[in-house]
Amino acid sequence: MTAGTLARPTRSGTGATLVILGLLATGCWALADLKINVATVADSFSNATKFARRMFPLDFPPLGELLGLAGQTMAIVISATLLSVLLSVPLAILAAATTTPGRGARLSARAVIVLARAIPDVVLAIVFFRIFGLGAMTGVLAMGLHSVGMVGKLYADAVEQIDEGVRSAVRAGGAARGQELVAGVLPQVLPSFIATALHRLDINLRISVVLGFVGVDGLGYEIANSFQRLDYRRGMALALVVLILCVLVELGSGAIRRALLRGGRTTVRVPAQRGARIAPQWTFARVRRTCYTGATVLAVVFSLWGADLSPVRFFGGLGDIGHNLGLFWPPDTGGMFGQLLADLGETVKIALAATVLGALFALPIGALAARNVAPLPWVARAFRMVVVGVRGIPELVLAIVFVVITGLGPVAGTFALAVGAVGLLGKLVADSLEEVDPEVEQALRATGATRLQVFTSATLPQAAPAFVAHVLYQFDTNIRSATLLGIVGAGGIGFDLLSASRILEFGMVTTILILVFATVLLVELLAVWLRRVVR
Known part of the structure; x- marks a missing residue:
């Protein structure tokens, strides 16, 4: 394409400029x-x-109570983020034009993502309270399903922006569709996937405060109670704790992101011939990446335990789901x-x-x-x-x-x-x-x-x-x-x-x-x- 072609405005480009100016x-x-x-x-x-x-002086609760509230909040937030990632990866692959040629499947997946984003997490919490009652499970499900709206969208955008040359090279080697995704697509989007998951983690930390106003346990619930009593000293003190947690999560996620994704790009390599083996050296950077990976796995395991997620309670609550969802229909x-x-x-x-x-x-x-x-x-x-x-x-x-x-x-x-x-x-x-x-x-x-x-x-x-x-x-x-x-x-x-x-x-x-x-x-x-x- 020549420079003159690049400079020539197109009808769609002019329309997009007018729309952007109109929104502004x-x-x-x-x-x-x-x-x-x-x-x-x-x-x-x-x-x-x-x-x-x-508001001043701030009134903090006793240290033991404060640590318990913070731990409970982080367990719910990490579990919800993990749920959103597990649901968003297949949805993103279906929603991306580069991996799903069928228009119907793409639009359906995009609709699911938009629906998850359109339903407020507070409403999801209200629905799940009627199904599962009070507890951390309600917060995890409400926050996790709502997070699919953002995580799935950004994952799909990342998949659509991959370098098609890499995928074509993998396909030319005789790879099946599944192998093409694993070897030609996922390595390219891995940096973006990890960055989005870490970014969503601290968003969910702030969302947990909102859910506290409808009864989800943790710091948010205590903040809601404090503001309802007009106790601004306690409420703003707990809000400051949330801010400190957000800063710590940001610093930790930033360190993990830089360690796991050093250089900002993932190099996709064609698999070596059978019998060949490449063993990377155990450099300081590799040791650090391994430690961060281990710490992340431990955080997830302890969060799943700390959130007290009960499969028995989950499947037991599904028995009344029809009756509870029926209360929301027809619209009025x-x-x-x-x-x-x-x-x-x-x-x-x-x-x-x-x-x-x-x-x-x-x-x-x-x-x-x-x-x-x-x-x-x-x-x-x-x-x-x-x-x-x-x-x-x-x-x-x-x-x-x-x-x-x-x-x-x-x-x-x-x-x-x-x-x-x-x-x-x-x-x-x-x-x-x-x-x-x-x-x-x-x-x-x-x-x-x-x-x-x-x-x-x-x-x-x-x-x-x-x-x-x-x-x-x-x-x-x-x-x-x-x-x-x-x-x-x-x-x-x-x-x-x-x-x-x-x-x-x-x-x-x-x-x-x-x-x-x-x-x-x-x-x-x-x-x-x-x-x-x-x-």
Whole structure:
């Protein structure tokens, strides 16, 4: 393809640009319509000062109780993440165009992934509480199934971005379809798979706080009880513990990722001839990778034990699943369909405004957190810590804080989601920049290009498709998160969802889920089209 061909705009490329600009303009309109501006922040300053006085000094529980709560939370979170990975790998292979040529199978797998992402984890927890009762199993199932929405999507995206040349070489050697997947696909996506699983781990740690508000044991349940008693000193102390755990998980997962995936790429080799054996040397790096692998296995084993997952209880609860699921059908509006649509529109408006506001800060912060972009190593480490710190604060806790500061309504939800977007989107941007092909950067650097020229001409173009996918993913994540934040009075359709659940109007819960699912599905289809055009 010639340079002139590359420069010539296509009809689909022009359409994608117009859609992106349209979303950006709509997001800016949402910010203006919600009155998100400097004056709003200034008017809330006095309330923030009053809240700070009520929050300090922090009140921590006894050390033994604190360690027990932290251990219980981590066991549930790790078990749920493992469940999501086990379910997401086959779904991702079915959902990727590169591994599943059948359109029907791809769309079905994508629909399952979108459905898992569209159903709020709180709703899944409510359903599983009716089936399995209180306990860690409810949290593991709700969090694990909901995580498939993110993990399966990112796994499928990674499979679609593989180097087809490697798979063709394996196929040319006479490999069967299963061997082609194992030797030609999985080695290429392994770095992304591990990074996504580790990333989902700390997301689930924050989600555990949300599930605590509907009765899942651990730190989240104690935080919910503290806020319900207006005991902000204890609630914020426990939230700080969650933040510390998130930082520790981030540092540990980062070390594991660098040790297991040193160099950022997995080299795919053609199998040696029969009888030949290659034994890698036991270098310090290999010993360290082995230790991290062993530590990961031990953490999983102890988590499965600590979460007290009982197969007997699981299969026993399945006996009543038909009756309990029947409570959610048929859908019912309760004579409030118009109000539900208006509240859904407010939810989308909150999500759009928060995505634009969050991306405004997340893109530069994420760029400076990337080791291959930051001017100095300590700058990348410093901004990584900023991202980790922001991401460690549960969005529901942020929503409660902003409700106290700004009052009930969509402004609190927008601020909470925007701050959360800096953590999630900032990390995804940094990871995408670090995963670009370094040879392209080195080739341009060898011509005497400056750091800025290398970034704009080599690094940024490679990461641009991922940027588009990440921002759109953040948007549909914010739609679902805005639904949940309505539980604590942060605006949107979440309040209707919580009210319907409390008064046992499960038909209305189903209606709300259908509305949210349809909205998220539209965003997903738009994201798939934009990613293919921008790629």
